[in-house]
Amino acid sequence: MIEKTMSSSPSSRRASEGAPSPRTTSRRKSSTLRMSTLRADELQLETIPVPHHSDVRVTTVSFARSHNRLALCYEDGSFVVWELPDQSKGVGVEHRDSKRHTGSCTAVAWNMGDSTVVTSGTDGKVVVSDFGLETKVELSEHTRSVWDVCFSPRSTQFVTASADKTAILWNATRDTPIVQFRLLGHTNAIKKASFDSKGDFVVTCSVDTTARVWNASNGDCVHILAGHHGLVTKAIFSPLNSNFLVTASSDATIKIWAEGECTRTIEEHTGDVNDVDITRDGRFIITCSNDSLVTVLDLKKTELKSFLAHDGPINRVLFSPDGSAYATVGDDCIVGVWCTGSNDLLGKFSKHKDPVHCLDFSGDGKFVATGDSIGMALVWSLQPPSPGMLASGASSSSSSSGSSCTIS
Numbered sequence: 002m003i004e005k006t007m008s009s010s011p012s013s014r015r016a017s018e019g020a021p022s023p024r025t026t027s028r029r030k031s032s033t034l035r036m037s038t039l040r041a042d043e044l045q046l047e048t049i050p051v052p053h054h055s056d057v058r059v060t061t062v063s064f065a066r067s068h069n070r071l072a073l074c075y076e077d078g079s080f081v082v083w084e085l086p087d088q089s090k091g092v093g094v095e096h097r098d099s100k101r102h103t104g105s106c107t108a109v110a111w112n113m114g115d116s117t118v119v120t121s122g123t124d125g126k127v128v129v130s131d132f133g134l135e136t137k138v139e140l141s142e143h144t145r146s147v148w149d150v151c152f153s154p155r156s157t158q159f160v161t162a163s164a165d166k167t168a169i170l171w172n173a174t175r176d177t178p179i180v181q182f183r184l185l186g187h188t189n190a191i192k193k194a195s196f197d198s199k200g201d202f203v204v205t206c207s208v209d210t211t212a213r214v215w216n217a218s219n220g221d222c223v224h225i226l227a228g229h230h231g232l233v234t235k236a237i238f239s240p241l242n243s244n245f246l247v248t249a250s251s252d253a254t255i256k257i258w259a260e261g262e263c264t265r266t267i268e269e270h271t272g273d274v275n276d277v278d279i280t281r282d283g284r285f286i287i288t289c290s291n292d293s294l295v296t297v298l299d300l301k302k303t304e305l306k307s308f309l310a311h312d313g314p315i316n317r318v319l320f321s322p323d324g325s326a327y328a329t330v331g332d333d334c335i336v337g338v339w340c341t342g343s344n345d346l347l348g349k350f351s352k353h354k355d356p357v358h359c360l361d362f363s364g365d366g367k368f369v370a371t372g373d374s375i376g377m378a379l380v381w382s383l384q385p386p387s388p389g390m391l392a393s394g395a396s397s398s399s400s401s402s403g404s405s406c407t408i409s
Contacts, residue, residue: 059372182220
């Protein structure tokens with residue numbers, strides 16, 4: 002057994018809109034913790050300045066799939082696409098849409114060719130445009146806040162998740178997307194929705210304490226993943242197996258599912274589990290929580306490790322594209338970069354002055370983008386002459402070994 006059981010006092014969140022609620026303070030388990038040690042080859046990241054657009058919260062940062070374009074969503078409804086500086090020009094190009102949504106701009110998704118970008122908002126609208134924001138189509142099929150949007154890997158569909166208790170699968174092959182299927186069954190707000198690696202299935206997460214798996218070809222519900230006692234904050238498919246999923250919840254637990262059945266419950270956290278990610282080779286699962294812990298599960302070695310990563314709630318965690326490292330951001334205003342497998346700290350960076358809520362790696366792994374509560378967005382360069390641990394072309398063996406990062 003790799004599980005460690007303990008009693009916990011998870012918080013309960015039931016706002017009808019599924020909106021964030023005040024944080025709770027959680028007890029730390031000193032018996033299972035260690036502070037991750039700093040490596041001698043600590044990263045020294047350089048930041049690329051992103052034009053400061055607003056003093057309101059950055060809700061989402063998202064790199065385009067194959068280009069160095071960065072989308073930024075803001076709580077005032079504005080939206081920016083920023084093209085990272087060209088070395089020959091020395092400056093970036095900014096495309097701004099200050100009237101994207103009348104409420105908060107909550108999420109963004111790029112299609113496969115990076116030619117189309119879709120956003121969602123608390124005004125209940127979904128907005129589709131080209132990356133330069135010159136053409137725009139508004140979709141108003143939802144009746145309440147839309148919290149998430151995600152393209153399928155083939156970009157023929159995208160899915161939206163709403164506080165109106167529905168998710169919608171859209172046909173994205175037309176100039177104006179149309180409703181393909183309405184995914185009905187949740188009894189409270191849907192917070193997240195995502196596709197599996199092939200685009201065959203969708204998983205939705207709800208305040209009703211369940212996640213549901215849907216067939217993307219006909220809109221049928223395939224599995225109801227029930228068993229959590231708080232809102233499901235995120236669900237993610239294994240990149241290698243669509244029958245294998247992981248869910249995280251405000252009840253402080255992580256659950257692993259196979260064919261719709263819960264095969265393992267991990268109770269390592271004592272606070273809301275805010276995020277979960279899986280490496281592309283399917284070996285490592287990582288979670289972060291309000292309890293300041295990062296938990297890493299190595300499925301190959303059946304090892305579970307937890308350590309104190311921040312001084313306060315950790316809001317996001319994400320593996321690099323090659324899986325050799327991962328990044329964390331939290332309420333302590335810190336961005337952390339860690340080595341997968343050893344969990345050694347490669348560097349902590351503190352240029353933010355307010356809690357950091359969003360995080361993304363560029364597709365080539367050369368950049369990390371972060372955004373905070375007072376409108377500051379930063380792009381961290383991981384390219385040489387800074388250590389090139391995440392440079393494109395990194396050996397895939399770095400993630401499979403689970404013991405080293407590709408440090409140049």
